[in-house]
Amino acid sequence: MFYQEKREGYARVGKLNGKRTPLMIELGDELLKKIDFGKAPYSAKFLVDVSEDLLPKGEIFALTGIDRLDARQLFRAFEEVRGKVVYAVAAAKPVNVSLLIYFGADIVDNFLAIAKAKEGIFFTEDYEIPVEESEELCSCKFCEEKDLVGHNTEMVRREVKKCRFLIAKEELRNYVEAKVKHNPELTAALRIADFEGEKELFPRFKRSKCYFSNLESVNRFEVQYFLKRAFECYKPVTKTLLILPCTAKKPYLVSKTHRIIRSKVKVGVNEIIISSPLVVPREFELVYPALNYDTPVTGYWSDEEVSFVASWLEKFVKKGNFEKIVAHVEGGYRKVVERALKDFDVIYTAEGSIISESSLKKLSAVLEDESYNFFDQIFPSISRYQFDLEFDGDVFGKYPEIELYKCDEKVARIDLNYGKIDVYMFAAKRLLKEKKFFVKIGNFEPKGTIFAPGIIEADEKIRPNDTVVFYSDEIIGVGTALMSGKEMINKKKGAAVKVKRVEPLR
Numbered sequence: 378m379f380y381q382e383k384r385e386g387y388a389r390v391g392k393l394n395g396k397r398t399p400l401m402i403e404l405g406d407e408l409l410k411k412i413d414f415g416k417a418p419y420s421a422k423f424l425v426d427v428s429e430d431l432l433p434k435g436e437i438f439a440l441t442g443i444d445r446l447d448a449r450q451l452f453r454a455f456e457e458v459r460g461k462v463v464y465a466v467a468a469a470k471p472v473n474v475s476l477l478i479y480f481g482a483d484i485v486d487n488f489l490a491i492a493k494a495k496e497g498i499f500f501t502e503d504y505e506i507p508v509e510e511s512e513e514l515c516s517c518k519f520c521e522e523k524d525l526v527g528h529n530t531e532m533v534r535r536e537v538k539k540c541r542f543l544i545a546k547e548e549l550r551n552y553v554e555a556k557v558k559h560n561p562e563l564t565a566a567l568r569i570a571d572f573e574g575e576k577e578l579f580p581r582f583k584r585s586k587c588y589f590s591n592l593e594s595v596n597r598f599e600v601q602y603f604l605k606r607a608f609e610c611y612k613p614v615t616k617t618l619l620i621l622p623c624t625a626k627k628p629y630l631v632s633k634t635h636r637i638i639r640s641k642v643k644v645g646v647n648e649i650i651i652s653s654p655l656v657v658p659r660e661f662e663l664v665y666p667a668l669n670y671d672t673p674v675t676g677y678w679s680d681e682e683v684s685f686v687a688s689w690l691e692k693f694v695k696k697g698n699f700e701k702i703v704a705h706v707e708g709g710y711r712k713v714v715e716r717a718l719k720d721f722d723v724i725y726t727a728e729g730s731i732i733s734e735s736s737l738k739k740l741s742a743v744l745e746d747e748s749y750n751f752f753d754q755i756f757p758s759i760s761r762y763q764f765d766l767e768f769d770g771d772v773f774g775k776y777p778e779i780e781l782y783k784c785d786e787k788v789a790r791i792d793l794n795y796g797k798i799d800v801y802m803f804a805a806k807r808l809l810k811e812k813k814f815f816v817k818i819g820n821f822e823p824k825g826t827i828f829a830p831g832i833i834e835a836d837e838k839i840r841p842n843d844t845v846v847f848y849s850d851e852i853i854g855v856g857t858a859l860m861s862g863k864e865m866i867n868k869k870k871g872a873a874v875k876v877k878r879v880e881p882l883r
């Protein structure tokens with residue numbers, strides 16, 4: 378009866394008995410009579426008419442007593458029931474419901490909304506205040522009728538609807554990061570999840586923008602994964618390295634500053650771009666989140682930022698055999714380079730503006746051209762990152778809209794929505810041969826979506842949003858994963874792969 382449509386980390390959207398989840402159920406809802414509350418706390422048992430007519434054992438797990446848990450226990454409770462349909466009982470308030478959903482709640486309720494209303498507490502999006510002070514704060518239809526239960530319920534309902542929308546847009550994380558700031562306990566729970574949580578359900582590529590607005594942003598899965606993975610896959614070759622600052626426009630190379638530098642200076646060496654919190658070798662600038670993020674630019678760098686970026690810059694630089702390092706950076710960026718590369722002789726070439734005539738002259742004078750063309754290294758680099766193998770060939774197109782060909786056959790293109798590679802049959806067959814990102818399906822004709830029951834075998838490394846190759850005895854195709862590889866194997870229901878292209882297997 379539960380059907381998962383799309384996963385994003387611990388959160389997901391789906392359908393339960395035809396209703397969209399995450400779902401808020403209300404006191405009196407028929408569904409409540411079917412749930413086994415087990416050792417429910419007194420408050421829930423008091424409110425709910427528990428019936429003997431239970432759901433199939435184990436499908437819906439009622440997580441009770443949440444309000445008594447501390448930050449770590451809260452996250453652990455969700456970890457323990459991962460994979461089940463999770464109902465967070467008597468726990469939802471407007472301020473915390475997005476975090477509950479981010480942690481994996483499929484169902485919440487309006488019990489606290491009712492209980493608080495009975496105590497004379499009025500919910501706003503973020504705060505709880507005495508109802509007497511609420512006069513000018515809301516004009517919903519419930520407030521017009523002085524129905525506080527109705528108003529509080531409506532506030533939770535709106536948050537739940539917003540979360541459904543945000544999961545579909547792949548934006549929930551940005552929202553939760555902002556929301557938890559209203560409460561240190563919620564902030565703690567998110568931090569603990571980032572450091573201690575299992576991450577196999579998190580996508581590596583997303584179509585939403587990554588906002589680096591606070592301390593938690595650095596701990597996001599996609600940031601940690603990008604730095605670690607780009608470092609693993611980085612293969613610098615030139616003797617000289619050029620370090621440049623990031624730009625607001627992405628990819629960096631289409632920004633005005635990077636374009637001016639390239640028009641005045643011949644850049645034929647490896648480049649690394651530094652940002653906060655990313656360190657991005659030029660070859661990886663089309664990969665999410667490097668392709669699509671925003672970070673507050675003020676010119677002030679905190680000591681934590683400098684240390685974090687410097688530690689990664691040092692690692693990337695040490696991966697090469699650079700004999701000369703040229704840093705065309707200023708301000709906070711220079712601080713990062715100074716801290717990261719204290720054991721190296723670094724030539725600093727920027728004076729004031731990095732695009733001033735004197736800066737560019739200086740850069741031009743010290744930068745030897747080693748005829749390195751990063752353009753040819755984009756597909757090999759990103760395919761190592763994404764598939765653990767290398768696709769190479771001839772690159773065509775206008776940067777960043779580029780495609781890879783081999784013997785006149787289209788191999789791959791850059792998917793600029795997701796910051797990843799999209800593959801065609803030539804590459805799909807290679808992935809299949811090497812048993813990477815494969816999904817074996819039954820002998821049916823896949824259209825639109827492949828569902829979990831149709832899947833026979835899948836690569837366990839697959840994450841949601843990964844490009845995958847699916848096949849049967851008759852066909853081969855390319856699609857986008859909607860769930861993890863393990864879920865594809867273990868789930869009896871739900872949407873597993875969105876079909877992009879199919880052809881007969883020859």
Ligand SMILES: [Zn+2]
Pocket residue numbers: 515516517518519520528
């Ligand atoms: Zn209202």
